[in-house]
Structure formats: C-alpha cells, structure tokens
Amino acid sequence: MASAFLELDGISKRFGPVSALENVSLHVAHGEVVGLLGENGAGKSTLMKILGGVHQPSSGSLSIDGKKTIFASPRQSMGAGIAFVHQELNSFGNLDVAANILIGREPRKGPGKFFVDRAESHRIVQPLLERLRADFSPSTLVGNLSIAQRQLLEIARALSLNARIVIMDEPTSSLTLSESKRLLEIVRELRRDGVSVIFITHRLNEIVEIADRVIVLRDGKLAGTLGPSEISAPAMIDLMIGRSLQNLYAPPSHATGEAGLEIRHLRTSAYPDAKVSLTVRKGEILGLAGLIGAGRSETARAIFGVDPILSGEILINGVSVQITSPRQAMTQGVALVPEDRKQSGLLLNETIIENIGLANWKSFSKHAMIKAHALRDYASVQIASFDIHASGPDARLNELSGGNQQKVVLAKWLPRKPRVLICDEPTRGVDVGARHDIYDKLRAASDGGAAVLLISSDMEEVLGVSDRIAVMHEGRISGILERHQFSEQNVLKLAVGRQGRKDDI
Amino acid sequence: MNAYKKDVGLLVLILVVGATVAAINPLFLSPINLANTANLIGLFGIFAIGQAIVIITGGIDLSVGSLIALLGVLFVDLLANLGLPWPLVLLLIPALGVVFGLVHGLLIVKLKIQPFIATLCGLLIYRGVARSYTADATAGFGFGQSFPAVEWLTVGRSMGVPHSFFALVVIGIVMWIVLHRSVFGRYLYAVGKNEEAARYSGVNTDAVVISAYAICGLLTAISAIFFAMYTRSISPSSHGNFYELYAIAAAVLGGFSLRGGEGSIIGVILGAVLLQVLQNLVNLLGIPSSLNFAVMGAVILAGVLIDSQLPRLRSAFALTAKAKG
Numbered sequence: 001m002a003s004a005f006l007e008l009d010g011i012s013k014r015f016g017p018v019s020a021l022e023n024v025s026l027h028v029a030h031g032e033v034v035g036l037l038g039e040n041g042a043g044k045s046t047l048m049k050i051l052g053g054v055h056q057p058s059s060g061s062l063s064i065d066g067k068k069t070i071f072a073s074p075r076q077s078m079g080a081g082i083a084f085v086h087q088e089l090n091s092f093g094n095l096d097v098a099a100n101i102l103i104g105r106e107p108r109k110g111p112g113k114f115f116v117d118r119a120e121s122h123r124i125v126q127p128l129l130e131r132l133r134a135d136f137s138p139s140t141l142v143g144n145l146s147i148a149q150r151q152l153l154e155i156a157r158a159l160s161l162n163a164r165i166v167i168m169d170e171p172t173s174s175l176t177l178s179e180s181k182r183l184l185e186i187v188r189e190l191r192r193d194g195v196s197v198i199f200i201t202h203r204l205n206e207i208v209e210i211a212d213r214v215i216v217l218r219d220g221k222l223a224g225t226l227g228p229s230e231i232s233a234p235a236m237i238d239l240m241i242g243r244s245l246q247n248l249y250a251p252p253s254h255a256t257g258e259a260g261l262e263i264r265h266l267r268t269s270a271y272p273d274a275k276v277s278l279t280v281r282k283g284e285i286l287g288l289a290g291l292i293g294a295g296r297s298e299t300a301r302a303i304f305g306v307d308p309i310l311s312g313e314i315l316i317n318g319v320s321v322q323i324t325s326p327r328q329a330m331t332q333g334v335a336l337v338p339e340d341r342k343q344s345g346l347l348l349n350e351t352i353i354e355n356i357g358l359a360n361w362k363s364f365s366k367h368a369m370i371k372a373h374a375l376r377d378y379a380s381v382q383i384a385s386f387d388i389h390a391s392g393p394d395a396r397l398n399e400l401s402g403g404n405q406q407k408v409v410l411a412k413w414l415p416r417k418p419r420v421l422i423c424d425e426p427t428r429g430v431d432v433g434a435r436h437d438i439y440d441k442l443r444a445a446s447d448g449g450a451a452v453l454l455i456s457s458d459m460e461e462v463l464g465v466s467d468r469i470a471v472m473h474e475g476r477i478s479g480i481l482e483r484h485q486f487s488e489q490n491v492l493k494l495a496v497g498r499q500g501r502k503d504d505i
Numbered sequence: 506m507n508a509y510k511k512d513v514g515l516l517v518l519i520l521v522v523g524a525t526v527a528a529i530n531p532l533f534l535s536p537i538n539l540a541n542t543a544n545l546i547g548l549f550g551i552f553a554i555g556q557a558i559v560i561i562t563g564g565i566d567l568s569v570g571s572l573i574a575l576l577g578v579l580f581v582d583l584l585a586n587l588g589l590p591w592p593l594v595l596l597l598i599p600a601l602g603v604v605f606g607l608v609h610g611l612l613i614v615k616l617k618i619q620p621f622i623a624t625l626c627g628l629l630i631y632r633g634v635a636r637s638y639t640a641d642a643t644a645g646f647g648f649g650q651s652f653p654a655v656e657w658l659t660v661g662r663s664m665g666v667p668h669s670f671f672a673l674v675v676i677g678i679v680m681w682i683v684l685h686r687s688v689f690g691r692y693l694y695a696v697g698k699n700e701e702a703a704r705y706s707g708v709n710t711d712a713v714v715i716s717a718y719a720i721c722g723l724l725t726a727i728s729a730i731f732f733a734m735y736t737r738s739i740s741p742s743s744h745g746n747f748y749e750l751y752a753i754a755a756a757v758l759g760g761f762s763l764r765g766g767e768g769s770i771i772g773v774i775l776g777a778v779l780l781q782v783l784q785n786l787v788n789l790l791g792i793p794s795s796l797n798f799a800v801m802g803a804v805i806l807a808g809v810l811i812d813s814q815l816p817r818l819r820s821a822f823a824l825t826a827k828a829k830g
Binding site: 304306325326327329330336338343344345346347348349350354357358359361362365368369370412 | 682686687688689690691692694695698699701702703704705706707708709766
C-alpha cells in the first residue's frame with residue numbers, strides 16, 4: 001500500500017448535545033482517489049469542515065505524513081496542502097481568471113509593492129490552465145465562464161496552492177455528461193501526478209468509474225469501506241442506507257398514447273432561430289436529456305409562462321392554450337418543479353405551510369381571507385404522504401435537507417393533479433433515499449394521467465426513469481429514443497448533435 | 506411567533522421609557538400631553554403603516570415626506586382657494602395619493618427602476634413642485650375661513666381622544682386583517698422573501714408590488730390631510746421633511762427587515778408610538794431640542810443592536826453554561 005498521506009484517527013465532533021461525527025477513522029494515500037459517500041446529514045460536510053480547519057474535532061487526531069497536526073483555521077489547512085473545490089463556486093465574476101486564482105496572493109511590483117504584477121500573474125496561471133487543458137486564458141473574465149469552466153478554475157486555484165489533496169464536493173452536480181467526463185479525466189490526471197482526491201458525489205456511476213476506494217458514512221459513523229474490487233452501485237447503496245434498495249427506479253408503465261402536452265415550433269429567446277416540437281403523452285414520463293445550455297430549461301420556462309414565447313403553439317390535451325404567465329400556466333394545469341429550488345422553488349426561511357400555501361391559497365381561502373387551519377391540516381397530510389422528514393408543518397425550509405426541500409416543492413404541485421408536470425433536475429443534490437421517493441411520486445403522477453416531462457442531466461436517472469427520451473442540442477430536439485434504443489451512447493450522440501446534423505448535410 | 510415576541514419586547518420598552526419619563530416629569534401623564542402625543546402617534550402612524558407595506562415587499566418609499574407637503578398644499582388650495590366641496594376634496598386627495606403610488610409601482614415593476622431611486626426622484630420632484638405651486642409661499646386657510654365638518658373629522662376629539670388616533674386604530678385594524686389574514690397579505694410576504702419563487706408559484710408579483718406602493722400612497726395622502734388640518738398652514742419647503750425616515754425608523758424598530766418579508770402591523774405601530782414617546786421625552790426632560798434627532802438615532806441603533814445581538818449572546822451564554830454544567 002502506498003504510504004498514508006492523510007490519516008484521521010477516531011474523529012468525533014459534537015455540536016452541543018448533537019453528535020455529528022462519531023469515532024471516524026480513515027486514511028488517504030498519495031495519489032489515491034477516495035470516493036466519500038453518505039446521504040445528506042450523514043456527516044460528510046462536518047468531516048470536510050474539520051479537514052478544512054473550519055471546525056475542530058471534539059476528540060480524535062489528524063495526521064499528515066505521519067505527523068499529528070491540528071488545523072485551527074482554514075489557513076493552516078490550506079498550508080498543509082489541502083484544497084477544496086466547492087459545490088457552490090466561490091469565484092468573483094467581475095475579475096479575470098488570473099486574479100481569481102491568485103486572490104490574496106497577488107504578485108506585486110512598483111513602489112511600496114503597490115501594483116499587481118499582471119505579467120507575473122499570467123506567468124503563474126498559464127501553465128496551470130495548460131495542465132488542465134482549459135479552453136480559456138488568464139485574462140478571461142470569470143463572469144463569462146460556464147459552470148464547468150469555473151469548476152476548472154477552482155481546480156487550477158487548488159493546484160496553484162500546491163495542493164497535495166483536493167477535496168471535491170459534488171463537483172459534477174451542475175455539469176453536463178461530457179463536462180463530467182472531462183472532470184473525471186482531470187481527476188485521473190491529478191492522481192497520475194501524485195495528488196490525492198477526495199471525491200464527494202451522489203452519482204454512483206462516477207464513483208465506480210473513478211474511485212480507488214470508497215468510504216461510506218451513515219449517521220455520523222463510518223458505515224464501511226469498499227476496496228477496488230468491491231465497488232458497485234448496489235454495494236454502495238446498501239452501505240449508505242443500511243438496507244438494500246430493491247429498485248431505485250419505479251418500473252416504467254405503458255403510455256396511453258394520447259398527447260397530454262404538445263408543443264409545436266416553439267421558439268424562445270434563448271435560441272430564437274431554433275424551433276422545438278415535442279409531444280408528451282398522457283401517462284408517460286418523457287426524459288429530456290442534453291447538455292447544459294441546450295435550451296431544455298428555457299423550453300420548460302416558456303411552457304410555464306416564465307419566459308416569453310416568441311412563436312409557436314402549446315396544446316394541452318389537444319387544445320391550443322395561451323400561456324403568458326405562471327398563473328395562466330397553472331390554470332391550464334401545468335406545474336413546474338424549477339431547476340433551482342432555492343432560487344425559484346421555495347421560500348427558504350418560511351415554513352412548510354407557507355410554501356405549500358403559496359401555490360394553493362385559492363383553495364384555502366374564502367372571500368380572500370385565508371383559512372389557516374384547513375391549510376395546516378392539508379400540510380400535515382402532505383408531510384406524511386410525501387414522507388417529508390421535518391419537525392412538523394411549522395418547520396422552516398432551511399432546516400430541511402435538499403431531498404426534503406424538493407419533496408416540499410413536489411407537495412406544492414402534485415396534489416393539484418397537474419395535467420402537465422415539468423420537473424427540471426428534480427434530484428440535484430438529493431440523496432438516494434429521497435430520490436427513490438421522488439421517482440415514485442413522478443411515476444404515480446404519470447400513472448394518474450399526467451404528462452410528465454423530466455429534464456435531467458443525470459444519465460442513470462434519465463435512462464432509469466423515462467418511458468421515452470428526447471434529446472436537445474442547441475435549442476432543437478435532436479432525436480427521440482424509444483425504450484429499446486436506450487443507452488448512454490445513444491443519448492450522448494444526440495446530445496452532442498451528431499445525428500441531428502444529418503439533415504444539415 | 507418570533508414577531509410576536511418582538512412586539513412584546515417593544516411594548517415593554519415603550520412602557521419602561523414612558524414610566525421613566527412619568528417618574529421624572531409627571532406632566533407626561535397629564536391628559537393634555539397624552540392627547541397631544543396620541544394625535545402625533547396617529548399622524549405619523551398612518552403613513553408609517555403605508556411605508557411598512559412597501560418595506561415588506563423589499564422596497565422603500567422615500568417620497569413620503571415630499572408627498573405630504575405636495576398633497577397638503579393641494580388640499581389647502583382645493584378646499585380654501587378653489588372652494589371645492591369638502592367631501593370631494595376628501596376623496597380627491599387620497600385618489601391622488603393612489604395615483605402617485607401607482608406611478609412609483611409601475612416605474613419599479615415595469616421599467617425595473619430600483620425603489621430607492623424611483624422614490625428618491627419622487628422626493629425631489631414633489632418637493633420642488635410643491636414649492637413652485639405656491640411660489641414658495643406658505644399655503645394656509647384664509648382669515649376666518651373654517652370647515653367645521655373637516656375640522657371635526659381631523660382635529661376633533663371624542664371622549665378626549667383625538668380623531669387622528671381613532672383613524673390610526675381603524676386603519677391599523679384594516680391593514681392588520683389585510684396583511685395577516687388575507688391571501689394578498691401572504692403574497693406581500695412571499696414577494697418580499699423571494700419574488701422569483703412567488704412568481705413561479707403563480708403569484709402575480711407585479712400586481713402585488715404595485716398595490717403595495719398604491720397603498721402607501723393612499724395612507725400617505727390620508728395622513729397628509731390630517732397634517733394639513735393639524736398645522737393649518739404649510740410652508741412647502743419644510744412641511745413633512747424627513748417624514749419618510751420616521752416611517753422607515755418606525756418600521757425598523759417594529760421588527761421589519763429592509764430586505765423584505767418580515768414585520769407586522771402591530772410592530773410598526775409600536776415603532777411609531779416609541780418614536781413619539783421619545784420626542785415627548787426630549788421635550789419633557791428639558792433635553793435641548795437640537796439633540797432630538799441624536800436621541801432618536803441612538804435609541805434606534807440600540808434597539809437594532811439588541812435585536813441582532815441578543816440571540817447570539819444568548820446562545821453563547823447557553824453554550825458556556827452547558828460547558829460548565
């Protein structure tokens with residue numbers, strides 16, 4: 001075995017009476033990629049904050065290269081060669097790439113070292129970008145970078161700190177399939193260079209592909225470790241949830257064939273030159289795959305009346321409808337579970353009652369006055385029906401895990417029995433157990449006759465949940481796959497537009 | 506729950522300040538002083554509620570003071586100089602207030618101008634218009650002119666209680682129902698908390714925001730009438746100066762967040778009460794009136810500091826207590 005670079009021995013962390021970590025021991029060798037798994041609340045972030053010097057362990061010890069150390073501050077952790085690539089990117093959009101990478105450590109020149117030495121900055125940054133084969137330059141404004149490029153920027157920053165261990169917290173959650181693959185490639189290159197990586201993700205196939213070893217946390221304890229030959233999705237799920245999950249994906253059913261949602265030649269401001277035509281049948285889940293920026297979310301927002309429709313037609317159950325606002329969409333029976341639940345889906349510092357009420361006050365009011373008791377009862381019923389883990393209907397959303405937050409969004413919409421349900425990345429940042437519940441609910445909605453459009457960048461999910469898959473590329477539908485045509489290959493081909501181009505030739 | 510606690514805290518503070526002033530100067534509790542203070546609470550409280558509604562949506566209305574001057578000048582002119590029948594004037598001025606509010610709302614919602622800027626322009630424009638309308642002269646009622654009905658309604662008293670205070674109570678109850686019991690009230694909070702999520706939930710957020718400014722304009726106009734009748738003469742360069750800041754201060758003291766989505770009607774009314782009690786304190790305790798603003802500023806700062814730091818201190822205390830125990 002390669003020498004252990006980082007070693008944690010019996011780490012425990014208590015917050016008041018709550019024990020977040022109990023007696024966790026693990027080690028990471030030089031150039032080893034360790035997958036760290038666990039449901040939300042299992043203690044991953046606490047463990048990472050201890051490594052990052054944000055929290056100090058209540059007991060246990062931490063050693064680097066065999067020497068015991070204490071990280072009293074993030075600065076000390078950084079000094080020991082630990083770098084983070086965060087899920088939420090912390091970059092300054094108004095500065096260029098070089099400035100972002102070297103922020104706080106700018107090379108200086110001039111009298112009193114007053115000025116930033118831009119030439120020297122570029123000399124430092126350029127090789128890092130080359131090493132990552134980044135397609136942007138040190139002087140690119142960060143605001144103009146895509147999420148994937150910003151991810152690279154974070155990794156470049158980690159490398160510039162001479163990081164010997166890079167901790168990536170759900171780095172692919174906002175990336176498309178091909179971007180994720182590129183990122184995994186970079187992880188492999190880091191490993192080749194002797195850099196260790198701790199890779200945190202909910203996407204099990206990535207772990208299978210990349211990790212040398214898997215460490216699973218559950219309820220603040222080490223649930224188990226899987227060696228190279230033992231890594232498999234079922235084994236990881238077993239460890240994560242402590243039981244076998246029979247079938248993560250609800251079985252697909254057969255669509256009735258009647259069109260529930262039909263869009264004809266729809267143009268949106270994102271791709272004014274491209275027209276989208278698509279049919280979702282009643283009782284089917286249509287997966288909508290594609291690269292980020294392919295126009296999927298824009299199409300969804302246009303159907304829901306958030307973004308203006310430039311031209312085209314929307315038919316619901318065969319009837320042409322005019323939708324210019326979410327209100328109108330709702331009266332037509334359209335529901336949207338938006339891509340960014342924190343920004344568009346929820347009032348985070350409000351209660352479950354308020355959040356469910358927001359879209360449903362019409363049913364819980366009389367003469368414009370609210371019927372608080374009726375709504376409270378209704379919210380309690382939904383909490384039970386959606387298995388939302390919360391202290392009660394008065395729990396605030398920011399106290400809930402991502403999965404439970406998403407269930408609240410679903411609880412807002414599904415009991416309204418929408419005729420068209422659009423879900424935009426409904427399981428992003430959601431743990432395995434809650435995912436299962438969400439898939440069940442989507443399937444139940446479609447079995448109830450709804451036309452369900454599932455936008456997802458998670459390949460496993462698209463292939464597992466959908467009855468049919470439509471793929472978008474640069475604002476157009478580049479192809480539709482029936483169940484017997486389902487494969488990662490086929491989806492990817494369409495997503496990069498290889499088949500769509502045929503009619504251009 | 507939390508807002509309720511804040512209201513109780515504010516009430517306790519008002520009682521403590523009141524008791525202290527009363528102990529030092531018994532005049533505080535004299536019927537005349539109480540009635541005067543109640544009148545001022547009514548005058549300031551009415552437009553503070555309007556401001557509070559706007560603040561809940563995450564906005565702000567800086568034009569309140571200037572609008573009180575402009576509408577006051579117009580009110581006197583319509584009634585005393587043009588001789589319009591008083592019931593008509595009592596309808597026209599509030600209607601004008603609503604129009605000004607609608608304009609603010611439309612500028613903010615449809616043309617995407619930040620509330621601070623849109624209403625700052627209002628502050629400057631209305632003040633300028635008011636001054637030029639009277640050629641910078643004081644607008645007032647002519648000698649011997651009297652409007653008994655309007656006077657009874659605005660500066661009259663029943664059972665020793667000024668009618669402005671009654672007006673505040675009535676408006677307070679109505680707005681309490683609107684804000685805390687109606688669907689529109691929930692929408693106001695939702696828009697203030699997260700406008701995008703509200704829109705995605707089918708709320709007509711544009712209409713909600715515009716309505717908030719219209720309500721603010723309406724209540725400002727109502728208090729403009731009360732002020733005009735109370736002062737009886739309006740010098741347009743100073744009438745209503747800084748009143749928007751009184752309203753914002755009352756709301757902040759009452760537990761409102763300028764980020765929107767937080768606050769209660771009881772809170773802003775108690776905030777208005779506290780401000781007037783403080784004014785009274787300055788007068789009765791013989792503090793030089795030049796220190797008036799300084800005293801208010803210090804009390805607001807102290808209140809906000811206590812409010813923001815108390816939970817932290819409490820949890821730190823709880824932690825050390827636990828560590829020791």
